[in-house]
Amino acid sequence: MLLRELAFGAAAAAAVRAAARLGVADALTGSSATVDELAAAVRTEPAPLRRLLRALSCYGVFAENEDGAFVHTDMSRLLRDDDPQSLRYIVLWCTEPWTWDVWPRLDEAVRSGSSVFREVFGKEFFDHLHQDAAESAQVFNRAMTTSSMQSALDVAALLDLTGVATVADIGGGQGHVLASLLEKHPEAHGTLLDLPGVVARADSRLRDGGSLSDRARIVAGDCRQNIPVDADLYIVKNILEWDDESTGKTLRNVIAAARPGARVVIIENLVDDSPSMRFTTAMDLLLLLNVGGAKHTRQSLVDRITRAGLTVGEIQPVNAYLHAFECAVPVR
Ligand SMILES: C[S@@+](CC[C@H](N)C(=O)[O-])C[C@H]1O[C@@H](n2cnc3c(N)ncnc32)[C@H](O)[C@@H]1O
Structure with missing residues (x-):
């Protein structure tokens, strides 16, 4: 099981990079946001953004509420530009082209x-x-x-x-x-x-x-x-x-x-x-x-x-x- 996930490690790296580039963490300003709100804020299609957030939330980067809205987690907050411990540029650096x-x-x-x-x-x-x-x-x-x-x-x-x-x-x-x-x-x-x-x-x-x-x-x-x-x-x-x-x-x-x-x-x-x-x-x-x-x-x-x-x-x-x-x- 774990080996299959490990072999797909590039998908996790690509997902966290995409979130950092799109600025999803910065767009989530309130206590929670719907996918439509986030998609409008970061200018993406809502359905693929939901897929990206679902993939990330498997790793504890963002979490999905029962009503389908997304909230921050400790890890997703670190993707924000304004977080004092921000890792946004470290994430981008580790996943540069x-x-x-x-x-x-x-x-x-x-x-x-x-x-x-x-x-x-x-x-x-x-x-x-x-x-x-x-x-x-x-x-x-x-x-x-x-x-x-x-x-x-x-x-x-x-x-x-x-x-x-x-x-x-x-x-x-x-x-x-x-x-x-x-x-x-x-x-x-x-x-x-x-x-x-x-x-x-x-x-x-x-x-x-x-x-x-x-x-x-x-x-x-x-x-x-x-x-x-x-x-x-x-x-x-x-x-x-x-x-x-x-x-x-x-x-x-x-x-x-x-x-x-x-x-x-x-x-x-x-x-x-x-x-x-x-x-x-x-x-x-x-x-x-x-x-x-x-x-x-x-x-x-x-x-x-x-x-x-x-x-x-x-x-x-x-x-x-x-x-x-x-x-x-x-x-x-
Ligand atoms: C990993 S960074 C560390 C920067 C800094 N010392 C720190 O700890 O934040 C490596 C640094 O070495 C610099 N560097 C690489 N090649 C160099 C060279 N030939 N001469 C001087 N600096 C160089 C890079 O530009 C970069 O700033």
Whole structure:
């Protein structure tokens, strides 16, 4: 039974994506709504919308009342744009069109241990995203924003910045972690480094005219090429999930940029310590397909960090799903 449902997992993913794209959760504003009301609000035919909602309610995303009207559930509320814990962009990100082109090749990727992305799209994942898939790039940035806004405060709460005057966030996305740290530590200065298309939309607090702009520098660059940033503390959060060569190059570039003794805090989800193993292992497989990468175990990450030349100290949970590895650039 379960195996048949599992084999139809794509239908569940497509249904949740369709609801997110149509904005059904946002349209359900009152305590309940009929299918006709919802269909008018999201501009669909009522009968197929009922079929979509029925499929979703099997999984607890929306629920149907006895009178046939639909109500929110905890999960359907997370599809709303205005929910503080909204997962709408994470749902879209996990089901973007490119994902449907790479999943069928999972057997090949498992056989070779390598990404299939270049074979399917003719270029590397981030090049495709930024050059050919503007809408997916936007969805990616919004999804990263959602997840990093939610974790930025946890990171700021955990990290002790005693003695740290300058902090750099490498591959820091739109800079929410950096902005939270600078807000919490009014003496600190910070640098955000990420790809040009990403920093162009950096958090408005960090940009010219923003509340933190006098203490923030934004660098558009490629951390695998060069990290032209001198800082007391380097943060490397959720980027060491790609191929090992990129991980090694990035860490070695941090070491080359940093002074001996500088702190490097590496923050990752761990595949052997996750409260949500189905999500984490699914993301692990998607990382294999798109960037030839992986979610790490505690040990596999320690191995890679050590091999690059950093020393690893304390490993602490940041929140339920992230861990921080406190590392240092060796004093030569
Ligand atoms: C999963 S996101 C994590 C973003 C951020 N650190 C966070 O935790 O929210 C990975 C980030 O790495 C960036 N990235 C990918 N390739 C990069 C490169 N070669 N140089 C710099 N940043 C890169 C992406 O643009 C993206 O912002």
